[in-house]
Amino acid sequence: MDFLPAVSEPSPALDVTAAPSVKLRGTPPANSPTALVELLRDAGAAPAVLEATHAWLMRRESDHSRVAYSKDGSWWLAWCAASGTNPARARAIDADQYATALRDSNLAKSTRGRRLAVASAWYEYLVRADVAERNPFAGMDRPSVSADDSPTRGMTSAQLAQMLTYARQNETARTYALLVTLATTAGRIGSVLAATVGAIGHDEGHRVIDLVVKGGNKKRVVLVPLAVDALEAYLAERDQADADEWLFATRTGRPMDEPAAFRLVQRVAKAAGVPHHDALSPHSLRHSYATALLDDGVPLADVQDAMGHADPRTTRRYDRGRGLHRSPSYKMNEKLTKAMHAAEDA
Known part of the structure; x- marks a missing residue:
């Protein structure tokens, strides 16, 4: 097959460094x-x-x-x-x-x-639908995401508590309520930001919130006292918020967007003194929820249900992420330190 034009024409110089100037992160060009x-x-x-x-x-x-x-x-x-x-x-x-x-x-x-x-x-x-001739993305190699490891950076329970304590003492009621809700429900940021005031309710003596999860289904999750207190204090400031209003609304009444939540998490973490604040995201609170429970011996199946994972292998990614804390290298360090002290005393 001949890939050259039938008529010889001057070819423009190829600039392999040329790239369109467009920002591909932050607030999406369309949000509906x-x-x-x-x-x-x-x-x-x-x-x-x-x-x-x-x-x-x-x-x-x-x-x-x-x-x-x-x-x-x-x-x-x-x-x-x-x-x-x-x-x-x-x-x-x-x-x-x-x-x-x-x-x-x-x-x-x-x-x-x-x-x-x-x-x-x-x-x-x-x-x-017969309105396009081809799919230019067909057959494309897409980035492979490891099934064994989570790229999300988490926090220890102490770091998470440090962040929440700072937010309670220094941030707005909305910011603190959002962080506590993320930290205690393991909700995905998109689900939490999509919740309305009316999603909060009661069920069998529990305070609960209905979150929209993958597939468009609703999942009812428990709101623990820490989250209930934070949400009630925040909603008291809004003075009779209607059930159909966004739970985490901006001053204009629109829902907070995910880039804003991303910036909020990093800003508060930095102010609270979390060392790797610039690597955190709203998903880090969900990650920290899983690792904290697994560290405390909560069965993997229970954590899987709380996280809403259909496949236990997904939950195992968080379990493997705990390897830094339980690395045998620390045991090796202890063993070598004792041996070196013994050698010095000999």
């Missing part, structure tokens, strides 16, 4: 299905593409999933706009360059893989 469709409309997408995209999003099981797909999909559209790529005519090389840009943004492998998977799923649907 409506905003994603608006991005497409601004890009000049045909009405049939807009209709198909809306249908693709509405197939998701929950509002939470539809928002998550919209956020992840919007990064591809932002990259296309910055690079001058028409999404309708995107090639495999464009998709690969986008994947490279995600990698160069120092995003976690899981985040990069999820964004690429969402973009690919969108094109698969457009092809199925």
Whole structure:
């Protein structure tokens, strides 16, 4: 097959360092299905593409999933706009360059893989709906995430307590309530931020909160007294908040977004004196929940249920993460130290 043009034309110089100037982390370009469709409309997408995209999003099981797909999909559209790529005519090389840009943004492998998977799923649907000819992400190698280790940095129970104590004494009631809720429910940040005031309730004598989890299902989790006290103090400041209002709302009444929560965790951890504050995220509190319970001898199956893991191997990742604390190297250190003292005394 001849890959050269039929007519000889001057070839432009290839600038291998050229890359579109677009920020691929932080606040997503779109945070709802409506905003994603608006991005497409601004890009000049045909009405049939807009209709198909809306249908693709509405197939998701929950509002939470539809928002998550919209956020992840919007990064591809932002990259296309910055690079001058028409999404309708995107090639495999464009998709690969986008994947490279995600990698160069120092995003976690899981985040990069999820964004690429969402973009690919969108094109698969457009092809199925006969509004696109191909999926430029088909057959792409995606970042492999280890099934044995969690890349999330956690905290010891003492560090987590240090952070929460600081927040209770120095931060707003909302900040403290959010951190305590994350630390005591093992809720994913997206689920906690998607909760409404009405999600808090009672069940069989327990205070509970209903969180939307993967698959669009609701999971009822216990609110321990530490979280109940924090939430009640926070809601008292809001003065008669309606049941359908977002639990962790901004001043404008909108829900706090995940980038804001990410910045909040690192800021409070730094102020509290946690040494690796710049490596923490909201997921670090979920990670710390699992490792603290496993350290205290809570059965793996019970931790698995609390974390909402369908596969026990996922929970085992947190169990293996405790290896730093129980490393036999500490025993070796103790043994050598005693032997060296004995040698000095001889």
